[in-house]
Amino acid sequence: MxxxxxxxxxxxxxxxxxxxxxxxxxxxxxxxxxxxxxxQAIGILQNxxxxxxxxxxxxxxxxxxxxxxxxxxxxxxxxxxxxxxxISAENRSSRIDQAxxxxxxxxxxxxxxxxxxxxxxxxxxLLYAKQNDLEALVAxxxxxxxxxSALMVDILSHIVEFRNGESGMHVLHVRTLTELLLRSxxxxxxxxxxxxxxxxxxxxxxxxxxxGKISIDEKILNKPGKLTQEEFVIMKxxxxxxxxxxxxxxxxxxxxxxxxxxxxxxxHHERWDGRGYLDGLKGDEIPIGAQTVALADVYDALTxxxxxxxxxxxxxxxxxxxxxxxxxxxxLLLSCLQDISENIAEEMAPKxxxxxxxxxxxxxxxxxxxHKELSASNRTLQLLExxxxxxxxxxxxxxxxxxxYTKAPSMATFNSWGAKWLGVEEIVMDPFHNxxxxxxxxxxxxxxxxxxLDATTPDKPNAVYECRLLHKGKRRWFRIVMQTVWEGxxxxxxxxxxxxxxxIHDMRTNLESLERMxxxxxxxxxxxxxxxxxxIEARMKAHPDNNYALAFFDLxxxxxxxxxxxxxxxxxVLAHVADLLRQNVRDADIAARVGGDExxxxxxxxxxxxxxxxxxxxxxxxxxxxxxxxSLSMGVATTETVDPIFTDLLKAADQALYAVKQSGxxxxxxxxxxxxxxxxxxxxxxDQSISPIESQDDEKPQG
Numbered sequence: 001m002x003x004x005x006x007x008x009x010x011x012x013x014x015x016x017x018x019x020x021x022x023x024x025x026x027x028x029x030x031x032x033x034x035x036x037x038x039x040q041a042i043g044i045l046q047n048x049x050x051x052x053x054x055x056x057x058x059x060x061x062x063x064x065x066x067x068x069x070x071x072x073x074x075x076x077x078x079x080x081x082x083x084x085x086x087i088s089a090e091n092r093s094s095r096i097d098q099a100x101x102x103x104x105x106x107x108x109x110x111x112x113x114x115x116x117x118x119x120x121x122x123x124x125x126l127l128y129a130k131q132n133d134l135e136a137l138v139a140x141x142x143x144x145x146x147x148x149s150a151l152m153v154d155i156l157s158h159i160v161e162f163r164n165g166e167s168g169m170h171v172l173h174v175r176t177l178t179e180l181l182l183r184s185x186x187x188x189x190x191x192x193x194x195x196x197x198x199x200x201x202x203x204x205x206x207x208x209x210x211x212g213k214i215s216i217d218e219k220i221l222n223k224p225g226k227l228t229q230e231e232f233v234i235m236k237x238x239x240x241x242x243x244x245x246x247x248x249x250x251x252x253x254x255x256x257x258x259x260x261x262x263x264x265x266x267x268h269h270e271r272w273d274g275r276g277y278l279d280g281l282k283g284d285e286i287p288i289g290a291q292t293v294a295l296a297d298v299y300d301a302l303t304x305x306x307x308x309x310x311x312x313x314x315x316x317x318x319x320x321x322x323x324x325x326x327x328x329x330x331x332l333l334l335s336c337l338q339d340i341s342e343n344i345a346e347e348m349a350p351k352x353x354x355x356x357x358x359x360x361x362x363x364x365x366x367x368x369x370x371h372k373e374l375s376a377s378n379r380t381l382q383l384l385e386x387x388x389x390x391x392x393x394x395x396x397x398x399x400x401x402x403x404x405y406t407k408a409p410s411m412a413t414f415n416s417w418g419a420k421w422l423g424v425e426e427i428v429m430d431p432f433h434n435x436x437x438x439x440x441x442x443x444x445x446x447x448x449x450x451x452x453l454d455a456t457t458p459d460k461p462n463a464v465y466e467c468r469l470l471h472k473g474k475r476r477w478f479r480i481v482m483q484t485v486w487e488g489x490x491x492x493x494x495x496x497x498x499x500x501x502x503x504i505h506d507m508r509t510n511l512e513s514l515e516r517m518x519x520x521x522x523x524x525x526x527x528x529x530x531x532x533x534x535x536i537e538a539r540m541k542a543h544p545d546n547n548y549a550l551a552f553f554d555l556x557x558x559x560x561x562x563x564x565x566x567x568x569x570x571x572x573v574l575a576h577v578a579d580l581l582r583q584n585v586r587d588a589d590i591a592a593r594v595g596g597d598e599x600x601x602x603x604x605x606x607x608x609x610x611x612x613x614x615x616x617x618x619x620x621x622x623x624x625x626x627x628x629x630x631s632l633s634m635g636v637a638t639t640e641t642v643d644p645i646f647t648d649l650l651k652a653a654d655q656a657l658y659a660v661k662q663s664g665x666x667x668x669x670x671x672x673x674x675x676x677x678x679x680x681x682x683x684x685x686x687d688q689s690i691s692p693i694e695s696q697d698d699e700k701p702q703g
Contacts, residue, residue: 006031007053007125012041012069013087014061018110022056022087025114026121038064042072049078054125057104059088059095070102079103083128085120170300171207173348177296178289179203180347184336185292191332192288197256202289205261209268209293212242215518215530230647237529237595239269239278244522263287268294273328278596279567280559284330291330295337298326299344314345401498405431407491412437418498421471440469449480453494458486469498521593523571524578529600532592533646536602539590540644548644549609551601551616552653553634556665558597561628569626576625584619600650609638610670617668633660634668641671 008031013019019034026032033052035041038061045052059066066086073079083105090096096107105124108117182199185192194202213221216238220231227235242265246258267281267290274282276294286294302317312320318341320326322334401418405411412431419426424436431437438446445467452463461484468475482496519531527535540548555561555577562570574597581591581599590602605612613636621632635656642652656671 008033008051010035010041010044010052010055012055013058025117037061038066038069041069045078049082052082054121055082055084056087057084059086059090067098067102074103083124085124170304173300174209174293174296175203175206176348177299177344178206178292180340180344181292181296181333181336184340185332188336189332201257202260202292205257205264205289206293208261209264209297210238210242211245212238212265215241215528217530228647230650234529236277239266240595241528248522260289264290264293268297271327272330276327279562291333295329295333403496405494441467453482453484456484461486524575524593526578527590527592529592529594532590532600535590537646544644546604547606547639548602548604549636549638550649550653551613551634551636552650552657553599553632555597556631556633573625573628577620577630580620584616613668631666633657633665635660635671636668637671641673
C-alpha cells in the first residue's frame with residue numbers, strides 16, 4: 001500500500017551545522033527544505049507556502065533576521081496557515097515575547113535536544129491539523145445549515161408558487177440572479193456597502209418576495225388573459241400583504257433576514273423613476289435589495305413560460321429590460337445585468353445538491369482567517385452562534401425544539417423558542433434530574449428512548465420516536481428525532497429536534513391563524529380586499545334585491561405624512577383611520593383596507609344613504625393626528641345606478657373618487673352615469689403608466 005504524503009518542514013538558519021543537525025533529527029519522518037537567511041526563506045515561502053507544513057526559524061541571521069521573516073509572513077497571511085517554531089540561543093524574555101507577538105507557535109532554545117525538537121514539531125503539526133480540520137468542519141456545517149435554511153424558505157415560497165401555477169423554479173431563479181447581480185454590483189461600486197453576509201441575507205430573503213400572493217384569488221393569479229383594472233388593483237395588494245405578514249412576526253422583527261424580506265416584499269414593485277407601487281419611491285429611496293429583486297423578478301418572468309405568454313429568449317429579455325420596456329431600473333444594476341449576461345443561463349441551470357463545493361468552503365475558511373482579532377476558538381464560537389440564531393428563527397417558525405445533550409459534563413442545551421416552550425433555561429445542567437424535563441414523558445417513554453439510543457452505532461446514529469408529551473396539563477403527539485455523535489467507539493453527545501407529529505387541535509389552530517393572516521390586513525386589522533370581495537359577493541348573491549352602496553376613499557396628501565415624518569408615522573395614521581372607521585360603521589357593514597392609504601366600505605341601506613355617508617365621512621375626515629390633518633376624498637356607488645357586481649361597484653366608486661380629486665379633493669361624491677366618460681382613478685395608482693411587463697404583477701405582457 002502506498003505511503004501517505006510526508007509533511008514538509010522549512011529550516012531557516014544561517015549556520016549550516018545547525019541546519020544539518022535539525023535535518024538529521026527530522027528526515028526520518030518529514031521532508032525538509034533549507035534556507036540560510038531570511039530573504040531566502042521568504043523566496044521559498046513565496047513559491048511553496050501551500051506545500052510547507054512548518055517553519056523552524058532562527059532569530060539572528062544576516063540580510064533579514066527572524067523577526068523580519070515573521071513580519072512579512074504576517075503581512076502576507078502565511079502565518080495563519082503555516083506555523084512557526086522559533087529555534088535560537090537567544091533567551092531574553094523580551095525577545096521571546098516579541099516573537100510570540102509576531103505569531104510564533106512555540107520556542108525551542110539551543111543547544112538542541114533531539115527528543116524535545118521531535119516532540120515540539122509533532123505537537124505543533126497536530127495542533128494546526130486539528131485547527132484546520134475544525135475550521136473545515138465548521139465551514140461545512142455552516143454551509144449545510146445555510147442550505148437547510150434556504151430549503152425551508154423555498155418550501156414556504158413554493159407553496160405560493162404552486163398556487164400561482166408557475167414552474168416551481170421562479171423562486172430559485174430570482175434568488176440566483178439576485179446573488180449574481182449583487183456580487184457584480186460590489187465589484188463595480190462601493191456605493192451600497194454590501195458585505196458577503198448582506199448579499200447572502202438578501203438572496204435568501206428574495207425567496208419570500210411574493211408570499212403575499214397567498215391571499216390573491218387563484219382566478220386572478222392564473223388568468224390566461226389580460227387583467228382588468230379592478231383585478232390589477234387586487235393583484236397589487238400582494239406586496240402590502242406580504243410585508244404585513246412579515247411585520248406581524250414580532251419576536252423576530254429585529255432579525256436581518258426579516259427586515260430585508262419586509263423591504264423586498266413591500267417595495268420590489270417600486271421603480272427607479274418613481275412610477276411603481278406601493279409608496280411611489282424612486283431612485284435609492286428604494287432599498288438596494290428590493291431594487292435587485294425587482295430586476296431579477298422581471299427577468300425571470302420574461303424568460304419563463306406563463307399561462308398568459310410564451311417564454312422570451314435571454315437576449316430578448318435583456319434587450320427589453322435595458323430599453324426600458326419593463327419599467328425603469330437602477331442604471332448600475334442594468335450595467336451589472338449586461339456584465340453577467342453570458343453566465344446567467346449556466347448559473348440558473350438546475351443543479352442537484354451534492355454537498356458544498358471546494359471553492360465555497362475555501363471562501364468560508366478565508367473569512368475565518370480575516371478576523372485576526374479573534375482566536376481560532378472564538379472565531380468558531382462566533383460563527384456558530386450566528387448560525388444558531390439564524391437556524392433558531394426557522395425552528396421557531398416551524399415550532400420545533402432543538403436540543404443537544406453532552407454526557408460529560410451532563411448538560412442539555414435548547415434553542416430559545418424550545419426553552420421557552422418547555423419552561424426551562426436554555427442550558428440545563430444534569431437534565432435527568434430536572435423535574436420539568438422528566439415530567440414531559442412517562443417512565444415507559446423514557447425507557448424506550450434510552451433503549452433506542454443504546455442501539456445506535458456510528459454507522460446508524462439516528463433514532464426517531466413518536467410519543468405524547470405533557471405540556472400545560474395536556475398530552476399531545478410529538479416526533480423526537482435524535483442523532484448520536486460518536487468519537488471513536490464511544491458516543492460523545494446527542495443532537496436532535498422535537499416537533500409536532502399529529503395534533504388535530506393544533507393543526508386547526510394553526511390553520512385558523514394562517515387564514516386570518518391571509519384574510520386581514522396586518523397593520524389595521526381590517527379585512528384585505530380579497531376577503532372583503534368574497535364577503536360582499538356572498539352578501540349580494542344571498543340577497544340580490546336589497547340596496548347596497550360601496551364607498552371607496554383614500555387620504556389626501558398622505559405621501560406628505562410619510563415624507564415629513566417617516567413611514568412609521570404613516571403607519572400610525574393608517575391605524576388611526578382604521579380605528580375611526582371601525583367605530584363608525586355598523587356591525588353588518590364591511591370595511592377593508594385595499595392597500596396603501598385606500599379603504600372601502602360596503603353597506604346595505606334602505607333610505608337616507610347620503611346622511612349615513614356624510615356621518616361616516618365627517619367622523620373620519622377633518623381631525624388632527626399628531627400634527628397631521630386627516631382629510632379624505634371619497635367616491636360612492638350604489639346598486640341603484642350600477643349593476644350589483646362587485647367589480648362594477650368598485651369601478652364606479654373609483655370614477656366618482658377621481659371626479660372628487662379633479663375638483664380639488666376633501667369631499668365625497670356619488671357616482672352617476674355621466675361620470676363614465678372620466679378616466680378611472682385607479683386609487684393611488686391613477687397617474688402611473690403601466691409598462692408591458694407590469695400589467696400583471698410585473699409579469700404579464702399586455703396584448
